[in-house]
Amino acid sequence: MNTKKSILLIVIVLLIDQISKIYIKTNFQLGEEIYVFDWFRIHFIENNGAAWGTELGGRTGKLVLTLFRLCAIVGIGYWLRKSIKEKAHDLLIISVSLIFCGALGNIIDSVFYGVLFTDSYGQLATLDTANAYGDLFHGKVVDMLYFPIWQGNLPEWIPGVGGNYFTFFNAIFNVADSAITIGVMILLFFSKTVFPKK
Structure with missing residues (x-):
């Protein structure tokens, strides 16, 4: 996979991510x-950018997280450029491109x-x-994709959580999160292909 195809993939996914977020933000109330x-809903929430909406020490924690992400995306970009230059397997370049554009999509929310x-x-x-609401x-970060595939009380015989109400899959996420997840899953499932032994 060459540089042009990688950039095209990044731009397409990033546009889908940002268009969907801007649409949700300007057409839905929080x-x-x-x-x-029943198993798929559009549900508008916002979070400060950490995984699963975790708070990280108020404004300072938010700033540290955003700066860390900016540094991380530089590293991911370097990895992507190096992989293309070394003519790495297409699956590696696709996965790193997805991780890069997913990280960039959420950084845009956090920064701007x-x-x-x-x-x-x-x-x-x-x-x-x-x-504007912030600085x-x-x-x-705008999230909206919600897949509560199953909801109900867990069987009583399950230790510790039996009888409790449970939702599978309870996370609410966005297109950028999906791109990161798909990129990481490609690396995990096809690790022998993308990281061949020399």
């Missing part, structure tokens, strides 16, 4: 949900959304830099 199927959009609490957000590097 917490609003629509059913596509706070200074571009108004708040989404109880209202539709608008593109309004004069009344540069303190934006929130």
